[in-house]
Amino acid sequence: MCSCNVANVLRSKRMGKTRYFTSSNINLSAEGDCYYLNGEPLEREEKSGKTNYKLSEFKGEVSKAVSKFVDRSFENIIVLIGAGASVVMDDNDSIDGRYGKTVSMIAETVFNQLKSGSYCFQYSKPEKNEINVFPLEKMAVKIGYSDNILDETNNKLDSSFDLEAFLSRLIMHNQFVVEDKEKWEESQSAIFDIIKQETSYGYDKDVFHHAALINILSKKLASESKLSVVTTNYDTLVEDAAESMNYTVFDGFSFSRTPRFDDDMFEWHLSKHVSDVKTRENIYKKNVIDLLKIHGSLTWRMSKSGENVVRLDKHAPGESVMIFPSSDKYMQSYEEPYFELFARFQDLLKRPNTLLVTTGFSFADNHISRMIIQAVSHNPGLSTLITDYSLDSAKPNKNWSELQHMMENANSVAFLRATLNKDLTKYLVGYPEEIS
Template sequence: MSDNERDPFWLSKNVKLCQGVGSENEKFYKNGVEIKEDNNSIDLDEFKKMVKNESLKFLNNKFDNIVVLVGAGASVTDNNFQPDEHGIAKTGVTVAKIADVVQKKLADKKYHFDEDEEDFDVFTLAEMAEMSSYSDNILDNGKKLNGEFNLEDFLSNILAYEKFVPEADQEKFKNTKKIILDIIIKATSYNYDRNTFKHVKFLNVLSKLTNPENKLNLVTTNYDTLLEDAAESMKWTVFDGFSFSQTPQFDSTMFDWNLVKEVPNVKTNENIYKINVANLLKIHGSLTWERSESGDNIIRKDKKLVKEPIMVFPSSNKYAQSYQEPYFDLFNKFQNLLHKPNTLLITTGFSFADNHIARMIISAIQTNDGLSTLITNFSINESQNSNSNLNELINAMDNYYNVAFLKATLNGDLSEYLGGSMDDN
């Protein structure tokens, strides 16, 4: 069995740590050679300690700038859609799981919005796919979505088709689209539960890596409020691009500020920086953002009070949407962060399927010699990778760019690999 057939936990240019699969799942390998101590095979705990050591070596540099990209996978726990009585999910799920929920809800032909108990006349997902020329068959055995269905491509298709809908079908089409978007919102509206999510532990570990003079930079594609909820529970200060006012309004210059105080009783210009301060860039919008009644401003509210959240819904035209307000300012800030010297980028739960973000990161790796990139995911098996962006990142690693891969998830053991212990809260 070659390393290509094993389960990798750590990949860098010079070190590959893998676990055997099948009958060899109790064997562990470094650069293709079984790891043994005193001629005995090591166990999983010892192997994970070796993975942690490699991770800590990678993080050993004192970085001036730390950027963490948090993708949809960081909010996923068991990937089971468990809604409450209002249809709000309790934990995060994948886009594929949301697509399954959409298919079932539309097939039932019954859907209630919170403000209305009326049944809406809707198309099924298969009918929407056929009428918009997405596909004439998206179901296996007439029931389950087949493996070729892609919710992002489908949404792009129906949004493009919307202006061509026959007049007789327009209301039904509008109702169906509204339901699809409502399901996406409710599937991402979960609240932070520290017994389920590990964001507090993750932030605690990151704070130990961060120089107070340079705020930790959290960048997320997620609409949910897990990061800000976790930060608030820890009494962190978060600059999210909104003013510190009674009605917070979007102001991208807020990211440029920090919290300092003068050194007391000393005649010096030295300042003391407040610890546990972070920037939070929600580059695809948020459940808590809404346009003001005049439409001139973007304001932040409690998500329960938001009727039409500002969000980039999953569709393949996300790149075009990223040039609109407020996304352009957020993407520009993210890009600038990636080009700063002595920068560490950590990704978690990000699949690199979002091409507009993936290309930005790859470009920064290729042009910024001071950028180190640690890509973490639930699987880093290079031999089974059909994602061209990830393949390009693996090639960058092989060509001595400072890129490494770690098999870990935020709600799994990522915090431990980054230096945390089981005792961290």
């Protein structure tokens, strides 16, 4: 007998269900062992009567809904990869610290590494020996961020500490400070150096699913179209994943011994001329993607002349060209080379018959979110699939809420409960019948 009876349905309405997929006309959700389509229990007929769907059957329904949304003849596909796409969960559903980290985890590392008042640079200035820096809590008091950033009980950072807001104040303070100016600048550089460390990790195909995502979405396009990968991340996971599959990456840098940034590179395709008795045509090379790293990269440096941005090994000495977390991110996006990349992303969003898939992006970055929201509002040919570890309607984010409202008003927007390194790629190709 089905356990999803009237009492369970009423209880679900009171307590709320976990949403797995939602669009303007489909809502797939779960509570315990009960699964629902548009609020009605999903059941199958058997000789003994109606029986609950199994988890594998339910996730199969989610996969069908996803396929219906994405399996159309799109001329352009964009995938936006945010910080959450580098996060890996272990068997206990905790974040595996060897890979991507949350901002709060990075802040805790900054606190611990500066606690002693000294620091050794790893990235920016490896030639420097140990230098004197201010501990994080002393900086917080001096710049007017907070008189106390500590959780006294555990002697660690308070959970309310906001690294982005802190850095915004620190950067502003350092523009005008006179006393101990060098020490303040070194302290800021040390924080940036730690951020680089914490966002640099090797690609492991058994852990990260970037390669599968690139492969799946690329195959949905005609040969003359390139998948556009846009990322806010500094890491090199997309490049490493592409290389593992022998993909060619157009990232805005020239194909020279020392690659130099040249936005015009995105306009080029790889093709060869094929001729026979009856026809002469160009064949486009398969497995080619565009990569727009809109917040910069661990591999970007200013050239010695200061006139160009060049791409080097991520461990090469020198200041990386990156937009660090701060309220100044919006203004920095108008500088080179970020402006060209943002303008290109905006142009991609305006194109007809386009699919945008987001993963690991929380829509907290207002300068990016507003661009997407404007595109959804004004481009009827744009379909947007937003994927995240949770579809909780209580997310503290006005951009997320606005997109939900747009979906409810019949815009082509859908939400999927999925993470890149767990089950997103499975939903895109069809969930396996049996799930352990």
